[in-house]
Amino acid sequence: xxxxxxxxxxxxxxxxxxxxxxxxxxxxxxxxxxxxxxxxxxxxxxxxxxxxxxxxxxxxxxxxxxxxxxxxxxxxxxxxxxxxxxxxxxxxxxxxxxxxxxxxxxxxxxxxxx
Amino acid sequence: xxxxxxxxxxxxxxxxxxxxxxxxxxxxxxxxxxxxxxxxxxxxxxxxxxxxxxxxxxxxxxxxxxxxxxxxxxxxxxxxxxxxxxxxxxxxxxxxxxxxxxxxxxxxxxxxxxxxxx
Numbered sequence: 001x002x003x004x005x006x007x008x009x010x011x012x013x014x015x016x017x018x019x020x021x022x023x024x025x026x027x028x029x030x031x032x033x034x035x036x037x038x039x040x041x042x043x044x045x046x047x048x049x050x051x052x053x054x055x056x057x058x059x060x061x062x063x064x065x066x067x068x069x070x071x072x073x074x075x076x077x078x079x080x081x082x083x084x085x086x087x088x089x090x091x092x093x094x095x096x097x098x099x100x101x102x103x104x105x106x107x108x109x110x111x112x113x114x
Numbered sequence: 115x116x117x118x119x120x121x122x123x124x125x126x127x128x129x130x131x132x133x134x135x136x137x138x139x140x141x142x143x144x145x146x147x148x149x150x151x152x153x154x155x156x157x158x159x160x161x162x163x164x165x166x167x168x169x170x171x172x173x174x175x176x177x178x179x180x181x182x183x184x185x186x187x188x189x190x191x192x193x194x195x196x197x198x199x200x201x202x203x204x205x206x207x208x209x210x211x212x213x214x215x216x217x218x219x220x221x222x223x224x225x226x227x228x229x230x231x232x
Contacts, residue, residue, distance in 0.1 A: 004157075036223075041225070042225055043118070043120075043207060043223040043224050043225040043226055044158075044207070044209075044223040045223070046220060089157070089158070100146070100163075100211065101148075101160060101163070102148075102158075102160070102209075102221060103160075104157040104158045105157055106155075106156060106157040107156075107157055
């Protein structure tokens with residue numbers, strides 16, 4: 001079945017540091033890939049997505065590239081801010097019998113200090 | 115963007131009682147809603163897919179008689195935890211998907227409901 005593996009957290013960075021959160025997946029067919037963010041006390045929000053190989057999703061300075069050869073979708077940001085502190089979830093949406101369903105990674109807690 | 119609400123945001127109930135959680139899509143009609151359970155420091159686990167006007171589809175291992183799902187209208191789905199036990203304590207999150215054919219067909223998530231069973 002489908003699965004998503006994220007790097008273990010928590011991740012603690014200073015403001016303006018470079019961020020990478022690794023995400024790899026296992027899926028049949030050609031899934032769509034997503035990053036969601038959950039700020040404290042709030043629901044999940046879609047951060048970015050990519051629907052096919054070599055697509056790059058980007059939003060709010062965050063980027064992730066769909067790498068089919070390495071089955072990865074790593075999240076990056078060149079300069080993090082305190083306001084980026086949140087939990088980040090990598091997810092995939094598969095086809096076939098899993099059509100439309102999202103499979104999530106375990107989440108990575110990011111804390112950014114001033 | 116689309117907004118999904120959940121009510122209540124927090125609920126404490128006694129063991130053996132039932133609790134109902136509501137999920138509403140506020141500015142779009144959702145033929146499909148999803149219910150997830152989130153354990154501390156763990157990922158979201160899909161419990162069931164709720165389709166308006168039909169029975170919910172439960173994931174393997176989820177007791178359908180314990181977690182009753184009703185999707186009576188295009189903007190409302192409810193999850194009822196029946197005969198709740200302390201092990202049912204968790205964070206329950208719903209999402210609503212834009213209608214098929216709508217650009218994106220994205221899922222929009224509610225803010226979650228924290229259930230504590232004493």
